Amino acid sequence: MKYDTVSRDGVVADYEYEATGTHHTFEVDVPEETAERTGVRYGLNPAWFFPEWPYHYEFEGYIHVVELTGLEPDTTYYFICGGPGGWSQEWSFRTAPAASKDIVFAMGGDSRSPYGGEIRSHPERVSNFPWGRNWVSEEMAANEPLFTIYTGDMVERGEYPGHWNSWMNHQQEYWVTENDRMIPIVPVVGNHEVLTEMFPLAGWEYGKENSPFYYEQFALPGNERWYSLDFGPDLHVVVLDSEVPREELSIQASWLEEDLRATDAKWIVVAFHRPIYSSGDHGSDLKLREYWEPILEDYGVDLVITGHDHDYERSYPIKDGKVSSRAEGGVVHVVNGVWGAPTYPIEETNWWTAKAIDMRHLFSLAELSAAEETLNLKAIDSAGRVLDNVTYSSRVRRPVVPLKPLEVNPPEVAVEPGEHVKVTLRASTEPGDLIVPAVTTSSMYDTSLKWNQWKASPAEWTFEVWAPEAAAGKSINAYFNLYSLEDLLEGRFTPRSQNYITLHVVEGPNAHLTFLGTNDFEGFARPSWPHFNLGGSPYMKSYFDAIEKSNPGGVLEFDAGDVIGAAPPLLRRI
Ligand SMILES: [Fe+2]
Known part of the structure; x- marks a missing residue:
């Protein structure tokens, strides 16, 4: 087969592969100017794609965004929308309360349609799209x-406007109460909105520019990717973006801390797409767990709601990697990714599993009682049956010590490899706080620090950092964390503030050579996968580029065979 393997660059490369015993060979010439959008889709099963849905990014029409301001809290407003060409029927919406009161809210995710061949190749998976989605929405409303x-x-x-039309039309039809009140959505971005699962190394799939329809159609607070909302004084909802590279997990972790430090709501719910405790098909995302779990626990988050795995699972309260209690600060994790997408079986539950339900389409309903200070959580399936029902009492959240941002001077500096630089850290905190700094190192470089003991606020420290020889030609960051002594004594190791210095390290006299070994990335080897316009080499391209960029001095690659179809050429300068 010959086709566009580096679709973003429009490069046409020779390519071959074998699909379940049948050898396919054909040629497709992809004009460079259309390479980004053109591909060939085929498979051994029918219905690999949905021809009735638009195939490309092209979108005809307009998305109008109207902001209504100065609204009263806890009030119903009625509206129509349209223009000279016609007006819609009348709907209403209700604003959030400003005072403490009972709140009912729903949670869940994953209504995406099945792949064409999914039902056939996985007979244990159940999908009845779009009816499953619609029934769950109907029950929710x-x-x-x-x-x-x-x-x-x-x-x-996420890049198909037709799929969004299907979603939006369904929302207009089903996310409406009996008296025509529209139910607002607090959306979380998933991998199907940004395609990270399909192109994990491509490097261009993250962020808003590659999910235009999601971000154009939802008007969200903050940077829209991670944000928080208050529903009266009792409920604080935080939304995070799990579809990001590692460095953005760290950025969000810092933002999350700031956000949670600022709230004194009785209940905190944090939502993101990929679960950090899941017995389902995809399992637990350990990277997210590493970055976010300490903060979720330290700041007393009550409930973490996720999707991605197409099943339902509620955990016991978890703290420090084991079953705990709510009183001890345990966090309850709920996976609820079965709003109509093909269901996944749960083969085996885990130590954290309090309740697991598979092969059902369902959503969660939370009823918060202001007077009783309780939160009742139910799982309700598409037929209205209650399959899980648990009530939590509110708990006293430990007061957090507010720390102001950490100043780092200088924020950046040019250095020779090995050169020592004096850095001043300054933190002004609340009177009486005892704080201690620490530095975060990474494997790319080393730091040498002489650091003081903890200090009372306001505090200032002077450190020395230096860049190792291996950092020649790079810009590297040395991160400083600020901890509360009270936290450390109680075994909490989440920093309260973080900042960094950037070292621009000039090229040294010695050359450095990076050795990179590769083999067996010949191309697309999963015939059941419908997105075969990308092969193994495009996956690797960004990795190669990153490696080469990380050492301008030279990269030597060893290729141990099966690199057919690789693009671009594998020879690198030495
Ligand atoms: Fe997902």
Whole structure:
């Protein structure tokens, strides 16, 4: 087969592969100017794609965004929309309360349509799209929640306007109460909105520019990717973006801390797409767990709601990697990714599993009682049956010590490899706080620090950092964390503030050579996968580029065979 393997660059490369015993060979010439959008889709099963849905990014029409300001809290407003060409029917919406009161809200995610061949290749998986999606939405609306947190994967392909039309039309039809009140969505971005699962190394798939329809159609607070909302003084909802590279997990971790430090709500719900405790098909995302779990526990988050795995699972309260209690600060994790997408079986549960339900389409309903200070959580399936029902009492959240941002001077500096630089850290905190700094190192470089003991606020420290020889030609960051002594004594190791210095390290006299070994990335080897316009080499390209960029001095690659179809050419300068 010959086709566009580096679709973003429009490069045409020779390519071959074998699909379940049948050898396919054909040629497709992809004009460079259309390479980004053109591909060939085929498979051994029919219905690999949905021809009735638009195939490309092209979108005809307009998306109008109207902001209504100065609204009263806890009030119903009626509206129509349209223009000279016609007006819609009348709907209403209800604003969030400002005072403490009972709140009913729904949660869940993953309604995306099945792949064409999924039902056939996985007979244990059940999908009845779009009916499963619609029935769950109908049940959700019948409970008249004030809003619904949707934990991602609304659509199969986030770049297809037709998929969004399907979602939006469904929302208009089903996310409406009996008296025509529209139920607002608090959306979370999933991998199907940004395609990270399909192109994990491509490097261009993250962020807003590659998910235009999601971000154009949802008007969200903050940077829209991670944000928080208050529903009266009792409920604080935080949304995070799990579809990001590692460095953005760290950025979000810092933002999350700031956000949680600022709230004194009785209940905190944090939503993101990929679960950090899941017995399902995809399992637990350990990277997210590493970055976010300490903060979720330190700041007393009550409930973490996720999707991605197409099943339902509620954990016991978890703290420090084991079953705990709510009173001890345990966090309850709920996976709820079965709003119509093909269901996944749960083969085996884990130590954290309090309740697991598979092969059902369902959503979660939360009823918060202001007077009783309780939160009742139910799982309700598409037929209205209650399959899980648990009530939590509110708990006293430990007061957090507010720390102001950490100043680092100088914020950046040019250095020779090995040169020592004096850095001043300054933190002004609340009177009486005892704080201690520490530095975060990475394997790319080393730091040498002489650091003082903890200090009372306001505090200032002077450190020395230096860049190792291996950092020649690079810009590297040395991160400083600030801890509360009280936290450390109680075994909490989440920093309260973080900042960094950037060292621009000039090229040294010695050359450095990076050795890179590769083999067996010949191309697309999963015939059941419908997105075969990318092969193994495009996956690797960004990796090669990153390696080469990391050492301008030279990279030597060893290729141990099976590199057919690789593009671009594998020879690198030495
Ligand atoms: Fe997902």
